[in-house]
Amino acid sequence: MISRRLLLTGATSGAALTIAGCTLQPRDDDTPPRLPPNEHRIVASRLTADLVLPPGPDGALATSRALLAAATAVVVIGPGAGTTTPTPATPTPTAKPARTATPAASPSAQPARPDPHLTATAAQVARDLGLPFFAWSPGLIAELDRLQTRTVIAYDAEGLDFGSREVIPGPAEAAEVSLPGLPATPPGSDGLSFAHGEIAAPTATTLAAAGLRPLGIPVPHPGADLTSTAHVRAHQGPVVAIGEGFGDDQQFATQVKVTRTAPEFPGGGVVPFPGRHMIALYGHPSTPALGMMGEQPPAAAVARLTKLVDQYKPLITDDEVMGAFEIITTVASAQAGGDGDYSHETPIEQLMPWIEAAEKAGIYVVLDLQPGRTDFLTQAKRYEELLRRPRVGLALDPEWRLRPDGRHLVSIGQVGVDEVNRVGTWLADLVQAHELPPKVLILHQFQTRMITERARLDTTRPEVQYLVHVDGQGSQGDKQNTWAAIRANLPARTWLGWKNFEDEDAPMLTPAQTVAQVRPTPQFISYQ
Structure with a gap:
């Protein structure tokens, strides 16, 4: 003692x-x-x-x-x-x-x-x-x-x-x-x-x-x-x-x-992930050629998405399942346009009916950017008005990020991680300044080269939740290989997404097959 x-x-x-x-x-x-x-x-x-x-x-x-x-x-x-x-x-x-x-x-x-x-x-x-x-x-x-x-x-x-x-x-x-x-x-x-x-x-x-x-x-x-x-x-x-x-x-x-x-998400909490999975329709409001979302007007798209979400709910029982619209907000263009960036910026007034319909139905919205020859941050700032809304996030699509002399469909685009980090910092500052819930920031990727030096992705800001969306298409064997390659060595605090292509997958997975075969179960599953 x-x-x-x-x-x-x-x-x-x-x-x-x-x-x-x-x-x-x-x-x-x-x-x-x-x-x-x-x-x-x-x-x-x-x-x-x-x-x-x-x-x-x-x-x-x-x-x-x-x-x-x-x-x-x-x-x-x-x-x-x-x-x-x-x-x-x-x-x-x-x-x-x-x-x-x-x-x-x-x-x-x-x-x-x-x-x-x-x-x-x-x-x-x-x-x-x-x-x-x-x-x-x-x-x-x-x-x-x-x-x-x-x-x-x-x-x-x-x-x-x-x-x-x-x-x-x-x-x-x-x-x-x-x-x-x-x-x-x-x-x-x-x-x-x-x-x-x-x-x-x-x-x-x-x-x-x-x-x-x-x-x-x-x-x-x-x-x-x-x-x-x-x-x-x-x-x-x-x-x-x-x-x-x-x-x-x-x-x-x-x-x-x-x-x-802040209003809570389905299942509780004000943070998108974890605790829930988003099932999304992807596309542009003006045309069905760019995805399922544009195949019908907003109210019908809400009804279609609701049915799709209901198919996933019995399959994912440990978490909540909710809907999302991923809207191609700036569209890669074959023409340079007045500003020479080979990207068409959709007017905010054209997007508002979709955002308002989504908000009314409890659907998350992601604004997808295909910037052409300009940079992601320049385009993101054009839509700050929309990003100030609590349930509107952002997606960057490096496939359509061109070099200064690049043209779409000639080569697959790419972006350096420093540009991605600048967007993340700007978005995090916006969330902090306007006292918003954390936002989803999606990075589309189907080749490792599409985001250079991805290991340096800065995921330290609590205001932003990064999600790498694996966009592989084709046979399910090829898609699984892409899934494995893009999943490898994810930066800390990074979530995962998966895309089902209606016309390009052979075959496209059903909801039950998606949950059973894509492991771990993605937080974001979109349909194009």
Whole structure:
């Protein structure tokens, strides 16, 4: 049994003490809380704003600074021990089934360090005692000063200088520690928290010490699904996010606001994916030659799509199924046109009846760009008015992105990833500025060369969800080969789409065959 020394070292320099038995409350100012001198306490700070915390082991310091006002005892692990043992986020009840297309996982930010078992032991002892847990770093001592830390339970900390603090060698179990006030009762927290991905043990344990146990969500957005959205709408206080992909505090605060106010998708949540699949008619309003959508007026297209969606609903039972229109908004042209770009820009007034019919029926709309000799961003900006609508996304079709001297149907076009990233950044900024739900940004592709350096696709912005749409046509064997080639090495947080061609596939798959044969099940299935 490790017992308290007869004479404790005093509180660190500048820390104020008070008599035992005082009432301790969370604080939202910079005044250090008054603590009893003979008992260990953990005091939470009162949250005043939404914030994002890093998930790695160094995130424990950021978590402490944001959420703790005082911690008179802490657990510390030295630099030679394993500090990256992950703590998985608690899965939500609506977590995505394995058979469904999921975005590629982000690589771990830091390589594993030696002796992860010691990290696990230290983390468990810290949890059992209700204490924050830190990996040694240059900024740690300053944080211990601020927390008024008097006792350090140290693992693999030989040679580290903790000043005049009491240092206790880390035990194998918390039961070996006997110190007044421990185990500490977790302080009450007025915050709601979410986690995406894995959280390093020091950060997860420090969150718990502050009274927060994050709810795991499948994508980095508080409106990720039915459960998370319900929590946000029932909680009017600050919200905390832990993980990569949430953006900065301001971006996250906007996400929280949108989650509280935006209409939810079928099945819940304000984020398109995961949790639902979109079945789409593809084409142009003026002609049936470019796809099924143009074979009838808007109201009839809604009715046709509704019947198609109803065929998929019994086949995809773990997720919601909803309809979508993918409208060819700028059409590749054999003629240069007045602006010389070999692309016809459809007037907004011609698109509006289709968008209004879709919105009335709960159908998502994607504006597809075939830019010819101009660039995707120039064309996207022409339709900013439409993209400000909550359920209107964007698609880029590199097949029709020409070189300065190119002509359609002479060669297949391509686009560099930097141009794609510029569009994604612009669209994300638009979503942020106008407080919109995240938008789908589709990238059509049936050859690997069509998007050069695709590995550098920037999918870090939470305002945009990228989807690579595999447009292979012909025999089903050829289509499966294309599917496998385009799926390979998808960038992180990228979803998948599949197209059924009415005239070019041999044969075109039925809905049942599409679900059975195209694995994993695409988030977006379109018909041309």
